[in-house]
Amino acid sequence: MKRRIKKKNEESEINITPMLDIVFIMLIFFIVTTSFVKEISIDVNRPTKSPIKEQKKSDVISVRILDSGQILIQERLISLDAVRANIESSLALKPQASVVVVSDRDADAGLLVRVIDQSRLAGASSVSLAAQK
Amino acid sequence: MEEESEINITPMMDIVFIMLIFFIVTTSFIKETGVDPSRPEAETAARAEQGNILIAVTPSDQIWMNKNPVELQSVRILMEAAHAENPESSVVIVADELASTGIIIDVMDQIRLSGISKVSIAAREK
Numbered sequence A: 001m002k003r004r005i006k007k008k009n010e011e012s013e014i015n016i017t018p019m020l021d022i023v024f025i026m027l028i029f030f031i032v033t034t035s036f037v038k039e040i041s042i043d044v045n046r047p048t049k050s051p052i053k054e055q056k057k058s059d060v061i062s063v064r065i066l067d068s069g070q071i072l073i074q075e076r077l078i079s080l081d082a083v084r085a086n087i088e089s090s091l092a093l094k095p096q097a098s099v100v101v102v103s104d105r106d107a108d109a110g111l112l113v114r115v116i117d118q119s120r121l122a123g124a125s126s127v128s129l130a131a132q133k
Numbered sequence B: 001m002e003e004e005s006e007i008n009i010t011p012m013m014d015i016v017f018i019m020l021i022f023f024i025v026t027t028s029f030i031k032e033t034g035v036d037p038s039r040p041e042a043e044t045a046a047r048a049e050q051g052n053i054l055i056a057v058t059p060s061d062q063i064w065m066n067k068n069p070v071e072l073q074s075v076r077i078l079m080e081a082a083h084a085e086n087p088e089s090s091v092v093i094v095a096d097e098l099a100s101t102g103i104i105i106d107v108m109d110q111i112r113l114s115g116i117s118k119v120s121i122a123a124r125e126k
Helices: A002-009 A018-035 A080-093 A109-121 B009-027 B073-087 B101-115
Strands: A041-042 A060-065 A072-073 A076-078 A098-104 A126-132 B051-057 B064-066 B068-070 B089-096 B121-123
Touching: A018 B009, A018 B051, A041 A080, A041 A098, A041 A109, A060 A109, A072 A080, A080 A109, A098 B101, A109 B089, A109 B101, A126 B101, B009 B121, B051 B073, B051 B101, B064 B073, B068 B073, B073 B101, B089 B101, B101 B121
Parallel strands: A060 A098, A098 A126, B051 B089, B089 B121
Antiparallel strands: A041 B121, A060 A072, A072 A076, B051 B064, B064 B068
């Protein structure tokens, strides 16, 4: 009884210890589950099939990848190192052109990514991907 | 001096709350694909800020998602579910250097059919 009277005189405060426990547990959960790792990637488009967006054939620089790993631009066989220079010269003639990489189904993805990379280095704003067959 | 002397925990609470809010906001739950293909090198590759749906293609043209091998036919349904969970997300295809282009194009088509327009291919910085 004595104790109660004594307590009434004290300042009554809300006990925040349980809340603190919960907040700490949530904090630890989020620290543990957060992953700041982001994939490094290159953007690729698929050509749209809608007729409105269909581009004129003259505005397209097409790069062909054969399943043997060979690269063709304008029916000429070129090496991977020459892709950039070829696209740069085509872009100089047609600055609005977009690059379409037409790849055989069995070609390696690594070569595809390298060709897209070289096209982007050459200054192509958008690179699309199409499949042969 | 007769009072009980307690440590004032209010500033600590403030800091803990700010950290909590920071981690809640920045957390993005990336679902691992379950395989780690060797990514091709690219010089123009950039960090995908919103890319948190991952789908992997192995050298033997298997498709992996959420630590399970999946069929091409079920990619669309899985993508639709992932897109509904996080509508702002984009897809990153983690394709092996030796995977074939055809399967990547098939996967991209399935992703586009599910309504996600932003697709990119994972690469390694040179």
